[in-house]
Amino acid sequence: DTGSAAATPEQYDIQYLTPVSLGTPPQILNLDFDSGSSDLWVFSSETPASQVKGQAQYNPSKSSTSKEVSGATWDISYGDGSSSSGNVYTDVVNVGNATFAGQAVETAQQVSSSFTSDTNNDGLLGLAFSTINTVQPEQQKTFFDNIRDDLDSPVWTADLKHNEPGTYNFGFIDDSLYTGKIAYTDVDSSDGFWMITLDSYSVGSSTSNLSSRAFHHRPSTFPSPSDSASTPLTGIADTGTTLALLPDSVCTEYYSQVSSAANSQTAGGYVFDCDATLPDFTYTVGSTTITIPGEYINYAPVDTTGEQCFGGIQSDADIGFSIFGDIALKAAFVVFEDDGSSPRLGFAQK
Ligand SMILES: Cc1ccc(-c2noc([C@H]3C[C@@H](O)CN3)n2)cc1F
Numbered sequence: 610d611t612g613s614a615a616a617t618p619e620q621y622d623i624q625y626l627t628p629v630s631l632g633t634p635p636q637i638l639n640l641d642f643d644s645g646s647s648d649l650w651v652f653s654s655e656t657p658a659s660q661v662k663g664q665a666q667y668n669p670s671k672s673s674t675s676k677e678v679s680g681a682t683w684d685i686s687y688g689d690g691s692s693s694s695g696n697v698y699t700d701v702v703n704v705g706n707a708t709f710a711g712q713a714v715e716t717a718q719q720v721s722s723s724f725t726s727d728t729n730n731d732g733l734l735g736l737a738f739s740t741i742n743t744v745q746p747e748q749q750k751t752f753f754d755n756i757r758d759d760l761d762s763p764v765w766t767a768d769l770k771h772n773e774p775g776t777y778n779f780g781f782i783d784d785s786l787y788t789g790k791i792a793y794t795d796v797d798s799s800d801g802f803w804m805i806t807l808d809s810y811s812v813g814s815s816t817s818n819l820s821s822r823a824f825h826h827r828p829s830t831f832p833s834p835s836d837s838a839s840t841p842l843t844g845i846a847d848t849g850t851t852l853a854l855l856p857d858s859v860c861t862e863y864y865s866q867v868s869s870a871a872n873s874q875t876a877g878g879y880v881f882d883c884d885a886t887l888p889d890f891t892y893t894v895g896s897t898t899i900t901i902p903g904e905y906i907n908y909a910p911v912d913t914t915g916e917q918c919f920g921g922i923q924s925d926a927d928i929g930f931s932i933f934g935d936i937a938l939k940a941a942f943v944v945f946e947d948d949g950s951s952p953r954l955g956f957a958q959k
Pocket residue numbers: 624641643644645646686687688689691723724727730733847848849850
C-alpha cells in the first residue's frame with residue numbers, strides 16, 4: 610500500500626492542509642498533518658454550532674462503517690495553548706489511497722477559539738508516536754502506526770514548500786522529490802516526538818570562522834571564532850509548528866546579522882524592517898547540508914503597515930529542546946522512518 614496527497618499552505622505557510630477521506634460514503638476533510646502530536650481529531654456533528662465557522666464536519670451517523678468506541682474520550686492542548694476534546698469512533702480513513710479500516714477518529718465536542726477562527730482547518734492528523742495519543746481509557750494508534758505494516762516501506766515523507774503545494778507520501782520514497790543523498794539520523798522517541806540532533810548549524814553564507822577572513826593582528830583577547838559550524842542542535846521535527854524555535858544563543862547570533870532586528874515584547878519575538886536582507890540559515894545532518902534561504906525567514910508582516918516583519922526563527926523559550934517547524938522543514942525533503950523499533954529521520958536537499 611502507498612499513499613500520496615497534497616500539502617497546501619495557508620497564507621504565510623502558517624500551516625499546511627491535506628485532504629483526508631473519512632467513512633462510507635467518503636466525507637472529505639482538510640487536516641493539518643502534525644508530526645508533533647498523535648491524535649486524529651476532526652470538527653464533527655458533535656461540535657457546537659457556536660464553535661464552527663465554515664469548517665467541514667465529520668458526521669459518524671452518516672457513515673455506514675463508523676463504530677463508536679464506547680466510553681472513550683480525548684482531550685488535547687497544543688504548544689500555543691489551543692485545545693480540543695470529545696468522543697471517539699473508528700472508521701475508514703484514506704489518505705491519498707493509503708487506507709486503514711479501523712482508524713480512531715476523534716470527534717470534537719469542544720474546540721478553543723483559535724481552532725474556531727481557523728476556518729479552513731477541519732482538524733489534525735497526528736504523526737508523532739502513539740505513546741502520546743490522548744484517548745482514555747484505551748490509548749489509540751496514529752494513522753501511520755496503523756498502516757505501517759501494510760505499507761511497501763515503513764516510511765512517510767514530507768515535501769513542504771514555500772507558498773506552493775507540496776506532498777505527503779506514505780509507504781515510499783519518491784526519488785524525484787530530492788537531489789543528492791538522504792542523510793539519516795537516529796530518533797529519540799522516548800518523549801513521543803521525532804527528536805533528533807542536527808550535527809551543526811551556521812548563520813549566513815559568510816563563514817562562521819573569523820580566521821578565514823583577511824588576517825589582521827588579533828589581540829589574544831579577541832573572542833575565538835564562533836564554532837556554530839560544529840555546534841549540534843537537539844529538537845523535534847514538527848510539521849504542525851509554523852516557525853523554527855531555536856536556543857536564545859542561536860537567535861542572538863542570527864539576528865546580530867540583521868541591523869534592524871530587535872526582540873520585541875509587544876510583537877512577541879524578533880522583528881525587523883520588512884525590506885531587510887536576511888542571512889541564510891544552514892544546518893547539517895551527517896553529510897547533507899540544508900540551507901534555509903534568508904527570504905524564508907521573513908515570515909510575515911507584524912501589522913497592516915507592512916513596515917515591521919516577524920522572524921521565522923524565534924526563541925525556543927527554554928522549552929528544553931528546539932522545535933524544527935515548517936520554516937526549517939520546507940527547505941528539505943524529510944523522511945520519517947519507523948520500522949516499529951528504531952525510528953530514523955532522513956534529510957535531503959531539493
Ligand atoms: C489553531 C491551531 C493551534 C495549534 C496547532 C498546532 N498543530 O500542531 C502544533 C504543534 C505544536 C505542538 O503542540 C504539536 N505540533 N500546533 C494547529 C492549529 F490549527
